[in-house]
Amino acid sequence: MAKIIVTGAAGFIGSHLAETLLQQGEEVIGIDEFNDYYDPMLKRKNIAHLHQSPGFTLIEGDIQFLDWQKLLKNVDVVYHQAAQAGVRASWGKAFRGYTERNINATQILLEAAKDAKHLKRLVFASSSSIYGDAEALPTHEGICPQPVSPYGITKLAAETLCRLYHKNFGVPSVSLRYFTVYGPKQRPDMAFHKFFKSILQDEAIPIYGDGQQTREFTFISDVIAANLAAASAPVAVGEIFNIGGGSRVVLAEVLDTIEEIVGKSIKRNHIEKAMGDARHTGADVSKAQRILGYQPQVSLREGLTQEWEWIKSLY
Ligand code: NAD
Structure with a gap:
């Protein structure tokens, strides 16, 4: 049984991750400040x-003020x-909230991780927003990051800190650049959550711009699988x-697919x-396929159906 910390454990992605780890019999310390x-x-x-779950402990507090040693x-x-999410x-x-929660909090964690002799892996949740309006689609990891939002800048800074602490102090960090994650428990400020909620309440759904923007959407269980692989791939x-x-x-x-799912x-x-919104996002996942054995399993239609079922139970 491994001892594991999940920061942001009460959030959308963190709560799914904590659940999966507990199901696998791990001991999980969840940390969240419930902002x-x-x-x-x-x-x-x-x-x-x-x-x-007997293996679960929750610590309520701000990462910046915990005794990490x-x-x-x-x-x-x-x-x-x-993190402070939202572009x-x-x-x-x-x-200021973005710099504190994304950059300062990560640096404090990395400082302590330097001296944590037992620590085998620190998996950092980075974001496709670091690419901004990338010149090449699908975008591969080697392209020069050009964030178009202050959020993207703070995620890039935190990711760079992870790289520096690995290079200089051997902190075993791995960064995963998630492309728009969706599924049950999705944050209420995110598009599909807002869309489904509006449909349920018979309101018009808000669409930014002409609707011709493209996105790479990633279902939550695929993101969890990627995290587990990142923590173990040698x-x-x-x-x-x-x-x-x-x-x-x-x-x-x-939206056409959503209409079919909701039946109206x-x-x-x-x-x-x-x-702050990038016009297009698209992921080249060949590196994750090669090194992590990552292969997305859930189609958009299937994933949207699961999110719709969850929204109906929530509101
Ligand atoms: P979320 O807001 O649902 O979860 C983040 C949680 O972290 C929240 O519960 C919040 O209370 C907590 N938190 C924030 N600052 C804290 C601090 N200083 N101390 C303790 N707790 C703190 O967000 P999410 O959508 O689950 O995103 C999780 C991670 O994935 C974030 O790092 C985000 O930047 C990244 N990410 C998410 C997406 C996405 O599509 N959801 C895409 C790219 C990257």
Whole structure:
């Protein structure tokens, strides 16, 4: 049985990860500060069932102020999922929250990880937003990052810190650049969650811009599989991997699929393109395939159906 820390354990991705690890019989220390970027009650709900697992401990607090030397004792793997997410909200005064939660918190964790002799892996949740409007699609890891949002800049800074602490101090970090993750428990500020909620409440769904933007969507269970592989693949240390869902789709076409799933036509409300949104994203996942054995398993239609079922149970 391994001892594992999941930061951001009450969030969308962290809660799924903690659940899978507990199902595998691991001991999981979940860390979350339950901030109010979105309703903290949703976060409590995400992990409510985990408290029944004897292997689960929850620590409520801000990463920046925890005793990491003590926490990392005998810990095998840290999955660092905690962050201030959201590209559109990262402008203006909110930016301080992004630098603290994404850059400062990661640096504090890495400083402690330097001296954690037992630690075998630190998996960092990076983001496709570091690419910005990438010149080549699908984008491979070697392309020069050019974020178009303040959020993307903070994720790139944190990822670079992981690389530096690996290079200079041997911290066994691995970074995974997730491409738009979706599925049950998706954050309420994310597109599919908003779409399904609007449909359920018979409201028009908000679409930024002309709807011709393309996205690579990645189902949550594929992201969890990638994390587990990143924590165990022998040659993954010090590396960066794209984690995508296997195909790039035009947003307007996803809406057609959604209409089929919900069984009714949906009202669309086109609003102005948001600042910080990349026009297109697309992942070249060949490196993750080669080194992590990563292969996305869940089709968009199947994944959207699961998210729709969850939304109906939530509202
Ligand atoms: P989320 O907001 O649902 O989860 C993040 C959790 O971290 C929250 O519960 C929050 O309370 C917690 N947290 C934030 N700062 C903290 C701190 N300083 N101390 C303790 N807890 C803190 O977000 P998510 O969608 O699950 O994203 C998880 C990770 O994946 C993030 O690092 C995000 O940047 C990254 N990511 C997500 C996506 C996506 O599509 N969801 C895409 C790319 C990257």
